[in-house]
Amino acid sequence: MSKKKKFPRESFVSMTELVLPNDTNTLNNLMGGRLMHWMDIVSAISAQKHSNRIVVTASVDNISFKHPIQLGNVVTLKAKVTRAFNSSMEVRIDVEAEDVPSSKRTESNSAYFTFVAVDQSGRPIDVPEIEPETEEEKSLYDGALRRRQLRLILANRMNPQDAKELKSIFDIKETQN
Numbered sequence: 001m002s003k004k005k006k007f008p009r010e011s012f013v014s015m016t017e018l019v020l021p022n023d024t025n026t027l028n029n030l031m032g033g034r035l036m037h038w039m040d041i042v043s044a045i046s047a048q049k050h051s052n053r054i055v056v057t058a059s060v061d062n063i064s065f066k067h068p069i070q071l072g073n074v075v076t077l078k079a080k081v082t083r084a085f086n087s088s089m090e091v092r093i094d095v096e097a098e099d100v101p102s103s104k105r106t107e108s109n110s111a112y113f114t115f116v117a118v119d120q121s122g123r124p125i126d127v128p129e130i131e132p133e134t135e136e137e138k139s140l141y142d143g144a145l146r147r148r149q150l151r152l153i154l155a156n157r158m159n160p161q162d163a164k165e166l167k168s169i170f171d172i173k174e175t176q177n
């Protein structure tokens with residue numbers, strides 16, 4: 001039986017936060033840990049919307065902080081599932097900060113989180129497939145396979161020799177045995 005398909009837009013979530021004093025470091029900038037907490041929440045909701053299941057965070061790809069986000073800024077986090085595999089889903093999160101008095105908006109960072117849908121006992125359970133619609137969604141969908149292979153290798157869950165998509169990028173030569 002073929003799996004149910006859903007569109008990325010069905011998992012779209014936008015979350016807005018105001019940076020308050022308790023969210024900041026001694027330089028009055030948003031703490032990275034607080035931002036990652038918000039990113040975890042917005043992407044978990046997105047994965048839940050796609051799967052209609054309980055989800056757990058399986059992994060977080062590298063996150064770089066390009067610009068500091070200041071006290072009083074309004075932070076908008078947007079999340080959408082890029083691709084679903086068996087029980088796991090990759091979610092992309094884009095973060096933007098706005099200084100409302102000047103209307104100045106800054107793209108802060110983006111990241112990929114992986115969630116696994118689980119049943120009531122915490123066992124992984126299959127999720128619907130993703131059917132990308134826009135050119136951007138198709139590009140993110142294609143790249144998701146390579147990113148999955150890289151994170152599974154780093155988690156020691158995949159043999160690099162089996163990562164066909166990654167090999168095609170890095171042109172890793174087959175070892176002669």
Ligand SMILES: CC(C)(COP(=O)(O)OP(=O)(O)OC[C@H]1O[C@@H](n2cnc3c(N)ncnc32)[C@H](O)[C@@H]1OP(=O)(O)O)[C@@H](O)C(=O)NCCC(=O)NCCS
Pocket residue numbers: 056057058059084085086087088089114116118122123124151152155157
């Ligand atoms: C994530 C978890 C459910 C996976 O359970 P498991 O018994 O290892 O299950 P499996 O080996 O069958 O893997 C299930 C899926 O998780 C994916 N997965 C497991 N570890 C992963 C990792 N580090 N990165 C990306 N995906 C991962 C697998 O690729 C698989 O995906 P697929 O079904 O789409 O092919 C389990 O490790 C877990 O519960 N971890 C704790 C989650 C948690 O508490 N998060 C919050 C941290 S405070």
